Amino acid sequence: MSLSSAQPGSSARPTPDTQSLPEGHPLHGPTAEAPLIRAYRGQRPATTPVWFMRQAGRSLPEYRELRTGTRMLDACLDPELVTEITMQPVRRHGVDAAIFFSDIVVPLKIAGVDVDIVPGKGPVLAHPVRTSADVAALRERTLTTDALEPIVESIRRLTAELGSTPLIGFAGAPFTLAAYLVEGGPSKDQLSARSLMHAQPEVWADLMSWIAELTGTFLTAQIRAGASAAQLFDSWAGGLSLADYRAFVAPYSAQALTAVRALGDVPTVHFGVGTGHLLGAMHEVGVDVVGVDWRTPLDQAAAALPGVPLQGNIDPAMLSAGLPALTAHTSQVLESGRAAPAHVLNLGHGVPPDTDPEVLTRLVTWVHEQDA
Template identity: 55%
Template sequence: MGAMTNELLTPDLAAASAARRADADAPYLAAVRGEKPSRRPVWMMRQAGRSLPEYRKVREGIPMLDSCFMPDLLAEITMQPVVRHDADAAILFSDIVVPLKAAGMDVEIVPGRGPVMGEAVRTAEQIANIPDLEPDQLGPIVEGIGQILERLRTDQVLIGFAGAPFTVASYLIEGGPSKNHEVTKAMMYAEPQLWHALMEKLSPMIAHFLQAQIEAGVDAIQLFDSWAGFLTARDYREYVAPYSQKILDAVRPYGIPMTHFGVGTGELLVDLAKVGPDVVGVDWRVPMNVAAKRVQEALPDQTPKVYQGNLDPAVLFAGR
């Protein structure tokens, strides 16, 4: 992949192909191709973490983001739910702000609150000073991926993960979690040149992060836009979609499945699909058949999408 800059990179397809080891007919991979898998693949979006006692034990005294850069611990945490539940996929233990942390920005995950920046990013100078992501800064994550791949069966896949640029930008602008993202939207509306400068800065960083994961051997990726559901369709199309599409376009040459998901995005499903993923993530608020109908009727000339998700997390509290 070479040295990273603020420009999109030329994919190293040979490295990515050599690193992958899952069977082509693994249930997850068959399903995302739209084929009938040998069994319906099951995995959970955030399947590693706080609910597992073994997770709390191994992470005791270690800050969340630090654990994402410790190869042995990263591999152990990623594998814990796969071992416990025999899931069909592992999702890389990470966080939306990991690329920022890797690049050297001041960000921590505060227990009970979430990602918090050392200072909010709201000026042209601050945006210009966001550092580029360098290959060696992702070395521990790449090493951790290698350990995970050694432990997975060939019918189990590893899903790479990154936050979409709108959600990453919101954490930067707000300085941390926000209920309504008012400061983020204010920049979009009042200072669009700043907004677009920030998105132009973040998009290559996120693409580089995904490319590093793919060239280390992940079998699929997911672009996760936690806060896209706070946007109107018009705002999403103007301020967000071009940048998410740029990231997926950078990953597309690798030929691995790409999922795009946002929370509360029932009214944005068509727009999420237009960005170019193979798989559209659907939350529990929209029935799967309704989601498929919306997208297929709006995009009749596109290759049919695969749909994933739609299980209300609350059912896990209902017992067997």
């Protein structure tokens, strides 16, 4: 997929064909009318559905106990651990959705890329990708059925336990994965990645197209196995200008979502950090719902995205500000969210690891007591 052939503004959905999903898929039955799915489809249920990014673990003592002695990527590929970790916050907090416990670099790992998550640092690549030869080597790697089996088995187990509670599939967006591949690890400004897209646009296009194929395969495997929605998470897109996002990134996020959209009416969500200036372009890649971080009030986002359901956007810092301040802030978020046709309450980013789990439980209970 070259930049000249990409269509970043194309967001028309295919004709829904739910028969593309396997027989017995949760969207055919138990999750079809779940509050979260209804909200993702633009309906407003009686109470606002709520879940938290990074709810699977981090702040939970039972998660930390379970993870003792197990490396992150090993945990992500152990169906028994994935199932238990994903279920823990659902049981404890009573949230309206489970988010599949994974990491954005999992598809790279199972495709055979030499990547590891270093505690205290994040994903680190053994060989940064900077040249056409580097990309050509990646092109030899694909996601095989065998490589995806731990993912598929985890989701089968989860949907059997979750019943009418939807499971949200998860993948990192192509730009964020490309940033890690080019930088060789975490970077605050993604200078090498942003330089590559301009200095070697053909190499960039080839890299992004390969990642988009990988991401699309990873997401569709989750959906076909039983996930009821899919979220594309772009951690680093906020560092891009709108022009660069449209030219060098949006076409590949759209490409990654094409296979998901081909399955039929499967709700899709796109979220990025610091992306208030990109919200319209992020929606145009072909998603149903746009996630908004805490920097942009939801009524402002709704004005920029008329008719689009929104997800967000409690400031994670408020989780440690005391319940009176938290509920006052959440009331403002819920009120702003009424400007959209539907609203799923979430954080404007992930749960901080030092959050008191009881605060999250009480917040979910309080939200469920409010009228949508």
